[in-house]
Amino acid sequence: MLWRRAVAIFIIASMLIPLSSATIVSSQIGSSFPMGISTFPLSGVYYTKEVEGVINVSSLQIGESYLPNGQPFEMGNASLQLNAMVDGLYWAQDVALICQQTSSTFNIRFVVNYWNLSGPFTLKVNNATVTSFQGLGVICYLSPSISATIPFNLSLFMLENRTGISFGYAYDNHSEIYYFIPISGSFQIGGTSKIGLPNDLELVWGGPGGGSVVSIHINALSEIFYKQGNKMVIPNETYSIGFDTGESVQGVNVNADLSHLFSPKAQEKTGADNPTVLWPIPPSISINQHNSSVNVTVYVNGKPIPDQEIEVETGFPPSPIAKALTNQDGIASFTNITSSLFVVYYPGNFTLSYSYAISSPALNSVYSSLTSYYHKLLSFLQSEEYSFKKGITSFFNDGRYVSPPSTTVNYLLLEYIVAIVVGVVISAVLVRLKT
Incomplete structure (x- = not known):
């Protein structure tokens, strides 16, 4: 019958499609972002002379990368980028x-x-390529390579002085400044650049240049710092994605490690990309009242937060009538609270934003929806999370590595042979059924 012949032809044609084509499709399913840690303040602008990103990698597997048009690019190559704007006029990448x-x-x-x-460069620099890319002037320098073995700790840093900017790294107890560009200026965190991108500071994963996306599996902890006065400090507000680079990754899930509230880190694990505010975040607050005794529990991600000041407020406008610290179980206890309607206020700290709760469950849902700084950060994130699609795609001047082939077997040829054999067998079965 004709339908059986059509089925046979369809099966043979399907089997003849190389498995590598299916891999290309599946590897591009889902969203990708420049994942890691970044900072961008909503109020004010910071100018600094030094920025740094640090990552401690416990495991890392780098898959295939693709160009924005879906074309396969490279296998086993990725970029870890420390990026910062300089006075909103230049963009520096280490x-x-x-x-x-x-x-x-x-x-x-x-x-x-x-x-x-602003356009092409006119200066000359040592041992680097000076060219134009995407209509912008770019200086590209490629350093010698080092070898690294899991687990490893890697630091990228940039320093500015009156004569220019130095680029460096630290690995395995060795620190080195490997290049210098004689253009001075301050790293700017906050505001927008000359081309309209947010002036963020970011330590993020991306593909190996050209706006590519790469799939990786990872377990790591990362941090970013900038210099304030005479010391390096952790930013007050951070996100899990970068906003400026055009490269991105798939398969990296980033959340805040708040086990030490005043020295938080970004925890990078294998999973779905998740644009989110890392810190500050509002804690959860629960209220338990029995007569005039009130217990207030403060926790984050199900874990109690000790040594936090809690206020109980009454009246309109609310004014504090009692204060207490949470114990090791995250509980602050109050006595002589005679009113059944009161407000619990948590003023926040470095990584936790301020938060409210009301003793009335009906009113609490309304009160908790009031805009806080966390919600403003979240709103900014949601409005800018796809800004990387109009970001600057890195130019590495063919500096990438190419992984050595792991085998000499021609798997593509084997795919075709297997497809033909299976197709012939299925056709024979269908013909047999016909007779």
């Missing part, structure tokens, strides 16, 4: 271009991209 050699060893080549957001 990049670790990472190539996986084995399941636990990597080659790392450090790359400088320094972008002129």
Whole structure:
């Protein structure tokens, strides 16, 4: 019958499609972002002379990367980028271009991209490429490589003085400034750049240049710092994505590690990309009242938060009538609270934003919806989370590594042979059924 012949042809045609094509489709399912940690304040602008990103990698597997049009790019290559704007006029990138050699060893080549957001450069620099890319001037320098073995700790940093900007890294108790560009200026955190991108500071994962996206599996802790006065400080507000680079990753889930409230970190694990505010976040507050005794519990992600000041307020406008600290179980106890309607106020700290709760459950849902600084950060994140799609795609001047082939077997040829054999067998079965 004709339908059986059509089925046979369809099956043969389906089997003849290389498995690699299916891999391309599945690897591009889902959203991708420049994942890691970034900071962008909503109130005010910070100017600093030094920025740094630190990552402690416990495990890392780098898959295939793709260009924005879906074309396969490279296998086993990714970039870890420390990016910052300079006076909103230049964009500085200190990049670790990472190539996986084995399941636990990597080659790392450090790359400088320094972008002129106003147009081409006219100056000459040593040992670097000065060119135009995407209509912007860019200086690109490729350093010699180092070898790294899991687990490893890597730091990327940029320093500014009166004569220019230095680019450096630290690995395995070795710290080195590997390039210098004679253009001075301050790193600007906050506000928008000359081309309209947010002036954030970001330590993020991305593909190996050209706006590419790469799939990785990871377990790591990361931090960013900027210099304030004579010391390096942790930003007050952070996000899990970058806003400026054009590269992105799939498969990296980032959440805040708040086990130490005043030295938080970003925890990077394998999972779905998740644009989110890392800190400050509002804690959860529960109220338990029995007669004039009130117990207030404060917790984050189900974990109690000790040593936090809690206020009970009454009246209109509310004014504090009692204060107490939470104990090791996250509970602040109050006595002689005679009113059945009162407000619990948590003033916040470095990583936890201020929060309210009302003793009346009906009113509490309304009160908790009031806009806080956390909600403002969340609103900014939601409005800018796709800004990387109009971000600057990194230019590495063919500085990437190419992973050595893991086998000499021609798997594509094997796919075709297997497809033909299976197709012939299925056709024979269908013909047999016909007779």
